[in-house]
Amino acid sequence: MGKRLKIGVLVSGSGTNLQSIIDRCQDGSLPAVISCVISNNEKAYALERARRHGITAICLKHTDFNGRTAYDAELVKVLQSHGVELVVLAGFMRIITPGFIEAFPNAIMNIHPALLPAFPGLHAQRQALEYGVKVTGCTVHFVDAGTDTGPIVMQAIVSVEENDSEDTLSARIQMEEHRIFPEAIRLFAEGRLKVDGRKVVYSK
């Protein structure tokens, strides 16, 4: 296999997106290697998933640090010490600071469970249901200083059914997340993403 992109995955929860990335690294369809998985939550099942696959799993509790800037400085230090080239936020439930973003310019990706710019922030699926939209979905985007505002890399559409609950809708959105997040990372790994202002352009 040729050169593989080194990625660092930040997680807070169950880590189903992490799992989809692990699976695609393992089956060879994603030319990347996960250098480390970091969680702010020691109970995150995502850490267990990483360990089971022999991936370095690190817990950095934000409560052990004096504020966001100090915490993020440590995150950057750990990611850089593992040679990380792309930071992947896969259900990382923290807002990151400008210092972190500057350390990885156009090299931090997030997945959001709505079609941005609709329904940014928390509980995107609930927001979609309450608004009454007929379609929603998920968005992979580069992270900038705003909340869910960075250049969009990839999106997938999911229909909203009349009898959907937050759980049923979330489950169908997650199926699409697990498909497009590794796909977006693959394009990055192949050097095929160019950020031009707000737009992400794919090259062949």
Ligand code: GRF
């Ligand atoms: C996903 O729904 C994602 O869109 C959001 O956080 C959730 C993470 O789920 N950013 P998991 O931990 O990958 O299962």
